Amino acid sequence: MHADQRNAWKAVVLALTIVGGCLSLSFGDEVPASILDRLSAEDFNAREKAQADLVAWLKNGGENAVRSALELGTSSEDPEVAERCIGALRVLAMEEYEREGEGYLGIQMQNERFILPKAEEEGGGPGPERAKPGADQNDAQVELQQIRWGVRVTMVVADSAAERAEIKRGDLIVGLNGESWSGNSPSDAFTKKIREFKPRDEVVLTILRDGKQEDFKVSLGRRPEFINRPWLGPQLPDVEKIQKEEKDEFFRQWLERRTVK
Numbered sequence: 420m421h422a423d424q425r426n427a428w429k430a431v432v433l434a435l436t437i438v439g440g441c442l443s444l445s446f447g448d449e450v451p452a453s454i455l456d457r458l459s460a461e462d463f464n465a466r467e468k469a470q471a472d473l474v475a476w477l478k479n480g481g482e483n484a485v486r487s488a489l490e491l492g493t494s495s496e497d498p499e500v501a502e503r504c505i506g507a508l509r510v511l512a513m514e515e516y517e518r519e520g521e522g523y524l525g526i527q528m529q530n531e532r533f534i535l536p537k538a539e540e541e542g543g544g545p546g547p548e549r550a551k552p553g554a555d556q557n558d559a560q561v562e563l564q565q566i567r568w569g570v571r572v573t574m575v576v577a578d579s580a581a582e583r584a585e586i587k588r589g590d591l592i593v594g595l596n597g598e599s600w601s602g603n604s605p606s607d608a609f610t611k612k613i614r615e616f617k618p619r620d621e622v623v624l625t626i627l628r629d630g631k632q633e634d635f636k637v638s639l640g641r642r643p644e645f646i647n648r649p650w651l652g653p654q655l656p657d658v659e660k661i662q663k664e665e666k667d668e669f670f671r672q673w674l675e676r677r678t679v680k
Contacts (some may be wrong), residue, residue: 448483450491450504451476459499466503473507485511485677512673516641516666522616523642524586525579530606531571531591533627568605569593569627576658584637587628594625614642 454476457469477484485508492504570592575581592609593599600608616622618641623634645661 448487458503459497470503474510512670516669517618521614521642522639525576525581526572527574528570528606568600570606570609580640584635591627
């Protein structure tokens with residue numbers, strides 16, 4: 420976290436504390452000295468380990484422990500301690516963020532019709548080829564081939580569930596949890612089904628890549644709010660920037676809910 424980001428979040432926390440009133444702490448809620456002393460250690464790895472230990476302590480300590488870290492995040496004279504406390508709180512907030520909302524893969528896509536030879540269905544033969552719209556097929560071709568519909572990946576969003584699962588631009592998604600599509604608009608059915616899952620749910624995508632069929636396990640993310648809004652203008656939105664702004668706003672509200680009114 421850069422100095423300007425740290426100061427910005429410190430100002431947010433301080434403002435919320437002033438508006439909400441003094442933080443109410445109970446005996447035993449203070450961050451353990453065994454963790455606190457290591458948050459400003461000279462060794463970087465030691466500081467990283469201390470922050471991870473702080474996150475674990477916060478998860479077990481409940482709301483009063485969170486308020487203790489909030490207080491340190493604003494009142495500590497050591498900027499490293501303040502930064503580490505705010506960073507640990509953000510980890511908790513982002514875990515909550517990822518558990519809420521609808522499932523999200525993180526791709527742009529288009530419908531595509533393709534031909535899969537029967538030999539491929541039985542585990543051998545050549546790979547799939549794109550079906551030509553309006554092309555005539557004789558009875559022998561129809562007998563050997565089956566027309567199907569899939570979803571072609573045209574773009575993968577950075578730091579999305581799709582990118583983490585190593586889904587690539589150009590992949591052809593032909594199944595979701597063993598289900599395939601027969602209609603001419605599989606992207607609608609695919610999107611609807613993904614949204615029915617929750618963030619962190621695991622799904623299996625069947626993908627055709629370089630003539631081979633593979634199954635990919637994907638842990639879904641959270642569907643960004645901006646996707647549900649109409650977008651006007653010739654340029655595509657900066658997805659990464661908008662997602663960061665959404666997460667920042669969620670964190671601000673998360674902090675606000677933890678101040679005493």
